Amino acid sequence: MAQKPSIPKGTRDFSPAEVAKRNHIIQNIKKHFETFGFMPIETPSFENSDTLMGKYGEEGDRLIFKILNSGDFISKVDDVTYSSKNSTSLTPKISEKALRYDLTVPFARYVVMHQNEIDFPFKRYQIQPVWRADRPQKGRFREFYQCDADVVGANSLLQEAEFVQLYDAVFTDLGLKGATIKINNRKILSGIAEVIGAKHLLVDFTVALDKLDKIGEDKVKAEMMEKGISESAIAKAQPLFEMSGSASEQLEQLKTLLANSEVGMLGVAELEDIISTVDMIGLQSAQLQLDVTLARGLNYYTGAIFEVAAPEGVNMGSIGGGGRYDDLTGIFGLKDVSGVGISFGLDRIYLVLEELGLFPDSLDTSLDVLCLNFGKQEGLAALKLVSSLRKLGLRADLYPMDAKMQKQFKYADKRGVPYVVLLGEQELAGGNFVAKNMKTGDQKAYGLDAFAQFAEAVKSDF
Amino acid sequence: MAQKPSIPKGTRDFSPAEVAKRNHIIQNIKKHFETFGFMPIETPSFENSDTLMGKYGEEGDRLIFKILNSGDFISKVDDVTYSSKNSTSLTPKISEKALRYDLTVPFARYVVMHQNEIDFPFKRYQIQPVWRADRPQKGRFREFYQCDADVVGANSLLQEAEFVQLYDAVFTDLGLKGATIKINNRKILSGIAEVIGAKHLLVDFTVALDKLDKIGEDKVKAEMMEKGISESAIAKAQPLFEMSGSASEQLEQLKTLLANSEVGMLGVAELEDIISTVDMIGLQSAQLQLDVTLARGLNYYTGAIFEVAAPEGVNMGSIGGGGRYDDLTGIFGLKDVSGVGISFGLDRIYLVLEELGLFPDSLDTSLDVLCLNFGKQEGLAALKLVSSLRKLGLRADLYPMDAKMQKQFKYADKRGVPYVVLLGEQELAGGNFVAKNMKTGDQKAYGLDAFAQFAEAVKSDF
Numbered sequence: 055m056a057q058k059p060s061i062p063k064g065t066r067d068f069s070p071a072e073v074a075k076r077n078h079i080i081q082n083i084k085k086h087f088e089t090f091g092f093m094p095i096e097t098p099s100f101e102n103s104d105t106l107m108g109k110y111g112e113e114g115d116r117l118i119f120k121i122l123n124s125g126d127f128i129s130k131v132d133d134v135t136y137s138s139k140n141s142t143s144l145t146p147k148i149s150e151k152a153l154r155y156d157l158t159v160p161f162a163r164y165v166v167m168h169q170n171e172i173d174f175p176f177k178r179y180q181i182q183p184v185w186r187a188d189r190p191q192k193g194r195f196r197e198f199y200q201c202d203a204d205v206v207g208a209n210s211l212l213q214e215a216e217f218v219q220l221y222d223a224v225f226t227d228l229g230l231k232g233a234t235i236k237i238n239n240r241k242i243l244s245g246i247a248e249v250i251g252a253k254h255l256l257v258d259f260t261v262a263l264d265k266l267d268k269i270g271e272d273k274v275k276a277e278m279m280e281k282g283i284s285e286s287a288i289a290k291a292q293p294l295f296e297m298s299g300s301a302s303e304q305l306e307q308l309k310t311l312l313a314n315s316e317v318g319m320l321g322v323a324e325l326e327d328i329i330s331t332v333d334m335i336g337l338q339s340a341q342l343q344l345d346v347t348l349a350r351g352l353n354y355y356t357g358a359i360f361e362v363a364a365p366e367g368v369n370m371g372s373i374g375g376g377g378r379y380d381d382l383t384g385i386f387g388l389k390d391v392s393g394v395g396i397s398f399g400l401d402r403i404y405l406v407l408e409e410l411g412l413f414p415d416s417l418d419t420s421l422d423v424l425c426l427n428f429g430k431q432e433g434l435a436a437l438k439l440v441s442s443l444r445k446l447g448l449r450a451d452l453y454p455m456d457a458k459m460q461k462q463f464k465y466a467d468k469r470g471v472p473y474v475v476l477l478g479e480q481e482l483a484g485g486n487f488v489a490k491n492m493k494t495g496d497q498k499a500y501g502l503d504a505f506a507q508f509a510e511a512v513k514s515d516f
Numbered sequence: 517m518a519q520k521p522s523i524p525k526g527t528r529d530f531s532p533a534e535v536a537k538r539n540h541i542i543q544n545i546k547k548h549f550e551t552f553g554f555m556p557i558e559t560p561s562f563e564n565s566d567t568l569m570g571k572y573g574e575e576g577d578r579l580i581f582k583i584l585n586s587g588d589f590i591s592k593v594d595d596v597t598y599s600s601k602n603s604t605s606l607t608p609k610i611s612e613k614a615l616r617y618d619l620t621v622p623f624a625r626y627v628v629m630h631q632n633e634i635d636f637p638f639k640r641y642q643i644q645p646v647w648r649a650d651r652p653q654k655g656r657f658r659e660f661y662q663c664d665a666d667v668v669g670a671n672s673l674l675q676e677a678e679f680v681q682l683y684d685a686v687f688t689d690l691g692l693k694g695a696t697i698k699i700n701n702r703k704i705l706s707g708i709a710e711v712i713g714a715k716h717l718l719v720d721f722t723v724a725l726d727k728l729d730k731i732g733e734d735k736v737k738a739e740m741m742e743k744g745i746s747e748s749a750i751a752k753a754q755p756l757f758e759m760s761g762s763a764s765e766q767l768e769q770l771k772t773l774l775a776n777s778e779v780g781m782l783g784v785a786e787l788e789d790i791i792s793t794v795d796m797i798g799l800q801s802a803q804l805q806l807d808v809t810l811a812r813g814l815n816y817y818t819g820a821i822f823e824v825a826a827p828e829g830v831n832m833g834s835i836g837g838g839g840r841y842d843d844l845t846g847i848f849g850l851k852d853v854s855g856v857g858i859s860f861g862l863d864r865i866y867l868v869l870e871e872l873g874l875f876p877d878s879l880d881t882s883l884d885v886l887c888l889n890f891g892k893q894e895g896l897a898a899l900k901l902v903s904s905l906r907k908l909g910l911r912a913d914l915y916p917m918d919a920k921m922q923k924q925f926k927y928a929d930k931r932g933v934p935y936v937v938l939l940g941e942q943e944l945a946g947g948n949f950v951a952k953n954m955k956t957g958d959q960k961a962y963g964l965d966a967f968a969q970f971a972e973a974v975k976s977d978f
Binding site: 070126136175387420421 | 520521522523524527528529530531532535536539548550551552553555556557558559560561562563564567578579581582583584586587588589590591598601602603606607610611612613615625626628629630633635637639640645647649659667670671672674675677678681685793796797848849882883895896899900903906907909910911912913914916917927930931
């Protein structure tokens with residue numbers, strides 16, 4: 055019996071219409087990556103396990119897809135390990151490779167391996183799929199694309215200002231107006247923990263603070279106390295909960311709050327620099343917003359952190375994020391190479407554009423001209439015409455069989471073809487063809503040699 | 517100690533220059549796929565194992581990369597299987613998913629799963645990586661891209677003629693003139709085996725015949741005899757070894773040889789139809805060549821088969837291939853859906869273009885304009901200029917630090933930037949910037965507001 059086909063949980067097939075929409079976003083991101091001077095690299099889908107393992111925390115290690123060794127892999131397992139029948143100890147013996155979990159660790163590995171060919175500062179972008187053995191749910195997949203741009207070997211804050219510009223350029227071009235680019239700095243978070251006397255509880259403090267949007271001030275404070283942050287420390291942090299006004303106003307408040315923290319004041323100075331640079335150049339449609347509660351991947355980032363929110367009224371998590379990490383390549387032995395990068399969330403941007411109706415109609419058309427098929431002789435003449443139209447760049451096709459006209463028109467309809475060409479016995483005898491505009495119903499005859507004229511008419515209609 | 521990074525055998529990192537060259541080929545193929553009316557789909561990188569296993573023969577099954585189940589996978593293995601310590605019987609218990617081996621089986625699975633959304637005839641293209649646990653060697657990788665176009669649900673021979681046109685369009689556009697598109701028909705091979713009385717030894721007969729190019733007539737005959745094909749049968753097949761002349765001359769010889777084989781004569785008729793259609797429309801730079809020794813994936817194809825050879829003088833295996841398979845989707849329960857498709861060999865086409873120096877020089881440039889950095893104030897003015905140039909579509913960048921001029925020029929040199937912009941204290945005071953053409957050494961001053969004029973000059977130079 056034949057198999058009833060299915061695909062693995064958390065993976066997707068993409069139809070032509072979906073690919074067109076995804077490519078619309080990807081092409082847009084790619085174009086702006088390139089105008090901003092980023093260069094594409096690609097890395098293998100799987101890496102040696104020891105490149106990936108231990109880089110994403112314990113939970114991350116569990117979510118990495120491991121590839122089974124080829125051949126008689128079991129015979130290479132020693133008897134002690136085998137008899138333990140323990141998945142954790144068996145895995146490294148039967149699997150040496152794993153699917154990449156993100157594009158950042160492979161990039162760090164790339165930079166170190168190719169350091170002698172690279173001219174620093176190195177601006178690379180990478181748009182490739184990644185895999186995570188996560189529980190699938192709405193908007194979370196086991197295979198998804200990441201679109202990353204990073205700079206390594208440049209610690210000037212100009213990079214941060216440029217990434218804000220880059221977000222603005224992409225979202226403006228996609229028609230997604232009103233995106234909010236939230237910015238914070240990890241040094242500010244460290245500074246706050248320091249001045250309130252909770253330096254040793256930095257992670258707990260920040261994890262709680264990060265929830266302010268969702269659970270409100272009281273619950274955040276309750277969580278902090280639960281984690282052992284004293285009431286008086288929380289009282290010292292009170293200004294955080296009352297932070298308001300423009301970025302520069304908030305920065306002034308932070309300066310008061312952080313006056314006694316060197317690292318905190320450094321964070322304030324960095325943000326001031328970035329924000330004033332962005333102000334000077336200006337944004338097209340996005341807004342930059344200082345958000346001191348933004349925590350994002352605390353253990354990873356060391357300077358500015360970003361997160362992008364969809365325009366107000368769209369219920370969607372962040373559609374982009376990133377930040378600066380002072381020692382990207384250290385894990386692979388290349389020390390003191392600062393990195394800063396951002397990522398675009400393709401799947402979420404897709405959902406937002408869909409919700410707001412921002413995909414251009416033109417993406418729906420996969421064929422400009424369909425020639426109907428009236429039989430052997432007429433079909434050959436039509437094929438010649440189709441071939442000429444294709445050379446002029448049109449997407450043209452001949453219906454492959456001389457099926458009933460009704461069936462052929464129905465096919466044209468379903469593919470949303472704007473122009474149908476009729477080239478029957480009569481037209482062939484007269485040396486011409488008839489083009490029918492499927493939207494208006496208008497018909498026009500062209501000489502068989504006048505295909506270029508027809509092609510122009512089709513193109514000018516788009 | 518830091519890890520010394522490496523990547524798995526048979527996989528590759530691609531540098532910016534390599535990605536640009538690969539994309540040049542991919543964009544070309546994609547463009548022509550689309551003008552020919554093919555629509556893109558994408559399928560997941562991994563499939564359920566039972567979708568893939570048993571579809572590529574025993575050797576193929578071995579070469580499929582299997583993914584280890586997540587979590588405590590070992591606990592789900594029954595004791596009998598576990599105690600056997602046998603890789604073959606253990607694999608299906610600890611692995612349910614596998615990386616795709618080609619794009620054809622996933623496509624068949626796609627068609628069956630989505631048959632109710634698809635309008636037939638369905639012309640799809642797919643450009644995605646595939647994985648094989650093969651022994652890596654020159655030009656053979658464990659991760660590589662396939663570029664496939666297939667039509668399902670159309671059994672007219674027009675498709676075959678169109679695929680020849682498609683090969684011609686792509687290779688002509690890539691500047692790869694003189695490619696030879698070899699064509700044969702599986703029915704002809706069946707017919708020959710039939711008339712010489714070796715129908716039951718069809719596979720052995722064809723496998724031997726396929727080697728004619730490489731090992732010569734005598735060795736082919738020796739191999740046939742070894743496989744049990746009688747001397748008299750081989751003598752009957754003698755005309756095959758003497759086949760010469762144009763396609764139509766060879767077809768005449770085949771008609772004599774195959775007069776008593778119904779299937780053989782059907783194959784001849786199909787080839788005649790395809791060849792005459794191609795003749796009528798004409799090819800731009802490739803040639804179509806009938807090659808009765810072409811066997812290619814015998815068990816798979818049922819009608820026309822194709823293989824493309826690089827231009828004479830280039831030592832390279834086939835750079836493309838394909839054919840018709842009468843029952844593509846039968847394995848997944850959808851019967852009688854004819855398919856025909858071709859594939860482009862990205863890696864080999866890359867090597868051929870490289871060998872013949874056919875990559876355009878423009879691919880080497882990843883940046884149009886680099887602004888040098890003269891310090892904080894000048895840098896901000898330069899950033900504004902860069903931002904304006906980017907909005908006009910130029911790939912522009914500001915060197916991120918005010919490093920020594922020599923260092924900045926060296927970086928410009930290494931990135932092959934055609935224009936360097938100088939915007940120092942003096943220029944800033946004068947409200948202008950100086951653009952230096954790095955090829956000619958010419959310099960020209962522009963007012964800071966005249967950036968559009970400069971952008972035009974840069975664009976017109978390309």
